[in-house]
Amino acid sequence: MASITGMNGxxxxxxxxxxxxxxxxxxxxxxxxxxxxxxxxETVINDDANTCEVSLTFRIGQNTYLVDRAMDRGGAxxxxxxxxxxxxxxxxxxxxxxxxxxxxxxxxxxxxEVFASSSFITQGDSARFMEAxxxxxxxxxxxxxxLDKYTSCKEIADSRLKSLKEETxxxxxxxxxxxxxxxxxxxxxxxxxxxxxxxxxxxxxWEECRKNLESLRKNLSLSEAKRKTLEETKARAAKLERExxxxxxxxxxxxxxxxxxxxxxxxxxxxxxxxxxLGQKRRxxxxxxxxxxxxxxLERAKTQAQAKIDIKAKELETRLVQxxxxxxxxxxxxTMLEGLQKEAGRLTEEKARIIKIKEEKHSWDLSIQQVKNAxxxxxxxxxxxxxxxxxxxxxxxxxxxxxxxxxLGKIDELQSGIPALEEEIASIKKSISDAxxxxxxxxxxxxxxxxEIQVLGEGETGKCPLCGQELPSGGSAKLxxxxxxxxxxxxxxxxxxxxxxxxxxxxxxxxEKKLDLAKQSVGKIPLLEQAMSISSESEQISQELEEKRxxxxxxxxxxLLFEETNGLTLKQEAQILAQYEAISKQLTLTAxxxxxxxxxxxxEASLQKEFISKSFAKEELELVEKTKKxxxxxxFDQMELSQVKKAVSELEPFAHxxxxxxxxxxxxxxxTEQSETAKKRFSSINNEIAESQKLLLEFGDAERExxxxxxxxxxxxxxxxxxxxxxxxxxxxxxxxxxxLEDAKRALEESSQIQEKLVxxxxxxxxxxxxxxxxxxxxxxxxxxxxxxxxxEEIANSVLQRISQGHTGSESLRMEIKLERxxxxxxxxxxxxxxTDGQTARPYELFSGGERFRADFAxxxxxxxxxxxRAGAKLQTLVVDEGFGTQDSEGxxxxxxxxxxxxxxxxxxxxxxxxxxxxxSFERKILVTRDDDGSHFEVV
Numbered sequence: 001m002a003s004i005t006g007m008n009g010x011x012x013x014x015x016x017x018x019x020x021x022x023x024x025x026x027x028x029x030x031x032x033x034x035x036x037x038x039x040x041x042e043t044v045i046n047d048d049a050n051t052c053e054v055s056l057t058f059r060i061g062q063n064t065y066l067v068d069r070a071m072d073r074g075g076a077x078x079x080x081x082x083x084x085x086x087x088x089x090x091x092x093x094x095x096x097x098x099x100x101x102x103x104x105x106x107x108x109x110x111x112x113e114v115f116a117s118s119s120f121i122t123q124g125d126s127a128r129f130m131e132a133x134x135x136x137x138x139x140x141x142x143x144x145x146x147l148d149k150y151t152s153c154k155e156i157a158d159s160r161l162k163s164l165k166e167e168t169x170x171x172x173x174x175x176x177x178x179x180x181x182x183x184x185x186x187x188x189x190x191x192x193x194x195x196x197x198x199x200x201x202x203x204x205x206w207e208e209c210r211k212n213l214e215s216l217r218k219n220l221s222l223s224e225a226k227r228k229t230l231e232e233t234k235a236r237a238a239k240l241e242r243e244x245x246x247x248x249x250x251x252x253x254x255x256x257x258x259x260x261x262x263x264x265x266x267x268x269x270x271x272x273x274x275x276x277x278l279g280q281k282r283r284x285x286x287x288x289x290x291x292x293x294x295x296x297x298l299e300r301a302k303t304q305a306q307a308k309i310d311i312k313a314k315e316l317e318t319r320l321v322q323x324x325x326x327x328x329x330x331x332x333x334x335t336m337l338e339g340l341q342k343e344a345g346r347l348t349e350e351k352a353r354i355i356k357i358k359e360e361k362h363s364w365d366l367s368i369q370q371v372k373n374a375x376x377x378x379x380x381x382x383x384x385x386x387x388x389x390x391x392x393x394x395x396x397x398x399x400x401x402x403x404x405x406x407x408l409g410k411i412d413e414l415q416s417g418i419p420a421l422e423e424e425i426a427s428i429k430k431s432i433s434d435a436x437x438x439x440x441x442x443x444x445x446x447x448x449x450x451x452e453i454q455v456l457g458e459g460e461t462g463k464c465p466l467c468g469q470e471l472p473s474g475g476s477a478k479l480x481x482x483x484x485x486x487x488x489x490x491x492x493x494x495x496x497x498x499x500x501x502x503x504x505x506x507x508x509x510x511x512e513k514k515l516d517l518a519k520q521s522v523g524k525i526p527l528l529e530q531a532m533s534i535s536s537e538s539e540q541i542s543q544e545l546e547e548k549r550x551x552x553x554x555x556x557x558x559x560l561l562f563e564e565t566n567g568l569t570l571k572q573e574a575q576i577l578a579q580y581e582a583i584s585k586q587l588t589l590t591a592x593x594x595x596x597x598x599x600x601x602x603x604e605a606s607l608q609k610e611f612i613s614k615s616f617a618k619e620e621l622e623l624v625e626k627t628k629k630x631x632x633x634x635x636f637d638q639m640e641l642s643q644v645k646k647a648v649s650e651l652e653p654f655a656h657x658x659x660x661x662x663x664x665x666x667x668x669x670x671x672t673e674q675s676e677t678a679k680k681r682f683s684s685i686n687n688e689i690a691e692s693q694k695l696l697l698e699f700g701d702a703e704r705e706x707x708x709x710x711x712x713x714x715x716x717x718x719x720x721x722x723x724x725x726x727x728x729x730x731x732x733x734x735x736x737x738x739x740x741l742e743d744a745k746r747a748l749e750e751s752s753q754i755q756e757k758l759v760x761x762x763x764x765x766x767x768x769x770x771x772x773x774x775x776x777x778x779x780x781x782x783x784x785x786x787x788x789x790x791x792x793e794e795i796a797n798s799v800l801q802r803i804s805q806g807h808t809g810s811e812s813l814r815m816e817i818k819l820e821r822x823x824x825x826x827x828x829x830x831x832x833x834x835x836t837d838g839q840t841a842r843p844y845e846l847f848s849g850g851e852r853f854r855a856d857f858a859x860x861x862x863x864x865x866x867x868x869x870r871a872g873a874k875l876q877t878l879v880v881d882e883g884f885g886t887q888d889s890e891g892x893x894x895x896x897x898x899x900x901x902x903x904x905x906x907x908x909x910x911x912x913x914x915x916x917x918x919x920x921s922f923e924r925k926i927l928v929t930r931d932d933d934g935s936h937f938e939v940v
Contacts, residue, residue, distance in 0.1 A: 003924075007929075007930070023067060053070035065081070066089075081104055133489075137832075141863075147784060151775070172758065188737055196734060199727070199730040199731060202723065216716050236688075240689045241689065244682065275655065275657075294636075306624055312616050319607055326593070333590040341587060348580070354573050375549060385534060385537060388534050389531060397521075407528060408532075421518060425512055435500065789819055
């Protein structure tokens, strides 16, 4: 046991806050829970510091642990949790701060709420319990005892019960559907039997129709065969008629030919004589024709030779004229040659100068193109780089490249604040969860009170239906009124919770929005860094581009100067070159003409000599003379040839008659035989035509019978299709009914399964109804409170008796703790603490300050002892941070004795006080002082 002493404001309570903050990340003040928000951090961290750090070593049983928790103003938290052993240290940290917090709570075996409620008696904590209303007092005790876990169990049971009811409702609806289906089984079976009967009847009709159709098709085949025979007979008769006509024509033609052959044979001698004369004249004509052909050939050869002579003479004359002209031109060329040579020399110099200027221009063109290409490449590179920069800055959410540095600075600030935002969100969510739990408790309390009001009824007398005790005068009306008043209080509490929870939710939404924005901004860091790199590259490219532009402008200026100097010469290039080409050609031609004059004169003299002697056509002249002699030698007479041709023409008909005579001799016998054969065939055809006429009479009705058979067969085929369709429809209907019957029977089986399932579901519902009742406010929580109340009363009175000794008038101070119902249908919803002085019960407010303090301290010390006993051996520390200024020396002595009695339940007890007598009552003291450098403590 030890006392923590010091002047007011020295920082005594800060030591306790440091312990809870190190272990749980929470100080004892509500505003310091988890220290997430900026204002909370500013409260935890000293004004003159930027960080807060607590290192705490503690022991549980034989194990020693170290917790080191630190936080800066940006909200960044560092948390270490280790187990210290002889061999070193074991790191017990989780992957995150919340996981490490859970690991610490697991090793401790209790949460912050249990630790703060059982191990800490803080200033004003005792009075708040005693001064609270009965209903609030009960709720405080329930929270201290952590009875809200039963509410969670009840909610789980409620959820499961709701699911079971929904499933039961669904199964009942399904059972109703299945029952409706299964009820149709008799009707379906009856319809199926009728469908089977109708199907069998349709099958019989269809089979009969098919047999009749088969018979009609056979008759149709026979009718078709007769019709085919009739058509073949008609075709044969028509063919015979045509053949009869052709045969008659053949007979007439043969008889005419026979008559002609016989007439020719009668003039045979005359024809033979004329044919002999024709042969003689033809032979004469052949000889004369041969002689005529030879003479004609000789005449053509003579004419051709003479023509060649004339052509060569003409060519020679033309050549002489041309040579004369060329000689004149050569004489003129000799005169022009010297002037042309001087002009050609001048133009050659001009041409060489133009070539040199063009080479210089080509060099300038290459230089301009190279510089222009380099400039275009640099401009393209700069444009692409600017586009990349614009795209990257746009993706990063920056309008200008100049804003990148400032944006990165802002993002760094946001990134450093992300852990604090995450911690803040977790804290807000926990607050919302706690508020929702309180709402659920208040709603459950209202429901419970309303049920109790319903059970109690209005104005009844007799025993209370809730507790079985006698009702006071006036019946249950007073209890109902009290419970309605409590309902009003619950609703006010609900309203207060709702008013508080909305701002908290808004804070959560705002914090989550800030966190999302911060994470989005942090995600843009690579893009911003890339944009900075691109911006730097763009500046270098811009410098290169400016250099390229200057180079291009210098080259352009040089080229313009060159064009000013040589532009006129280049414009005259085509004219000068054309003149040069013309002079060159003219000079060449003139030189050639001047050099040929002697040769031309020699050619002219030679040709004149040849023309006079006619030696140019010697062979042709010889051929003309030779052909003249050969023509004379032939002795050809054109008159004789004409007479022979006339005689042949007059005798030519005898050749035709001779041919006809030979044909008549050869064909007469055959024609006579063919005529006889044709006459026999003519008679035979007449007989065949007569037979065909008989067949046509016999099968005259075949076409009509065939058409009737087609009509009957078609009608029957339509009937067969209709019957088949009806039969298929009945078959399909029978199948549908069969399927419906199977479905109905299956539905009947499923109905039995569903009924079994419903039995199970209803059983489960009863179980969870019971579970809900057990974990409800009238269940285990009420039983726990009923068990705790007597223990709490006993411990509190024991402490109260000890600390009240020596105080006149307070030695008989006692307290009674009662759990009461507001009405018959309500649970144990209030906790009353009745103080008595001897036999007189007085309101708490009418007792003196010292008496109230002793009562407050006794109940709070009793709560700590009770909770320590319920929590087990791990809760080994008790801290008493109460104001003892209202107590005299005797009271302080009794308080110290009461605290000493608690040493059996707590291994360590710390008493925080600035009262001299209190701090001197303990052997060990922790002295806390404060100076300009802050608070300091030492163990004395």
